Amino acid sequence: MNRDFRSIPVINIEGLGSSDPGRRRAVASEIEVAARDVGFFYVTGHGVPESSRRQLEAAAQRFFGLPAPKKMEVYIGLSENHSGYVPEGEEVFSSGKIDRKEAFDVGLDYDGPPRGGMLGPNLWPDLEGFKADVGAYYAQVQALARILFRGFALALGQPEDFFEARLSAPPAQLRLIHYPFDPDAVDAEGIGAHTDYECFTILYSTAPGLEVLNGAGEWIDAPPLPGGFIINIGDMIETWSNGAFVATSHRVRKVSAERYSFPFFATCDYDTAVEPLPGFVTADRPARYPRIISGEHLFAQTAQTFGYLKKRIAAGAVILPEGAQALESFGQQARAKSAVR
Secondary structure (H helix, E strand, O other), X not given: OOOOOOOOOEEEOHHHHOOOHHHHHHHHHHHHHHHHHOOEEEEEOOOOOHHHHHHHHHHHHHHHOOOHHHHHOOEHHHOOOOOEEEOOOOEOOOOOOOOOOEEEEEOOEOOOOOEOOOEEOOOOOOOOOHHHHHHHHHHHHHHXXXXXXXXXXXXXXXXXXXXXXXXXXXXXXXXXXXXXOOOOOOOOEEEEEEXXXXXXXXXXXXXXXXXXXXXOOOEEEXXXXXXXXXXXXXXXXXXXXXXXXXXXXXXEEOOOXXXXXXXXXXXXXXXXXXXXXXHHOOOOOOOOOOOEEHHHHHHHHHHOOEHHHHHHHHOOOOOOOOOOOOOOOOHHHHHHHHHHO
């Protein structure tokens, strides 16, 4: 269980780009501590220009300002690779509560045939400048993810290039999320508590609202850091570390202010096998996680939360991968369930 932290650590990752191996290892050591103790950390020195984030925000405002019928022209249920518009109520976590939000999901603009429900060409709206601005940000944050993957490799006790061969065409997703102005909002959940399915998440948001669950079961605020990103551990890094690095549960409480959030879910290639690394498995700590396939896990978790995919499953058009994990199989919630049994 992660510790009873009260704040989120800040790490300057500029050293990961240094030619000095000592500087790179020093940053990786900070990542390791944060991953073990909190599962969340802020990063500065990341190199993504502020102008790119502002262009992304403006693009989101233009799209979400469109009339509902226009947005539904690119409804995610029309895609074969999980891209497009997500209306309010489409995505529901295990709590069953409908979150007050809408989103637009973007993946790798993959030019091969759609694969596994997560890879293929994006479904873009006919909106001037939207594809260019969102695509530019996707490329920049994807480059940042590759840098962080090298830091995580060292933090896991692996060679720096451990992930390189697993990043040829990853189904990494960027979400543009809009929380509308709600003058009647009360301090409650805006997004139900969950862990992220991938390796780690790179988040930029415009206003407070994100909360992180500490080891004492308390929700800790994780407001935006000016100029920084917030990073959190996902299910796959938790698996590789045999639970030493925790996929910390988090949620978004309801706030009255209009809010935009832009998580980038960094992951590995679809066929990547993920299982506890030997360095984290001992006689006293045997492997606690089954071997999973990266893309299959991502699709299975997604299919259990999105309405259009649930309908395809019910109709027999989609079948969950064999051995698919149920929701809340990782992080504190999963550990709490296990302790109760």
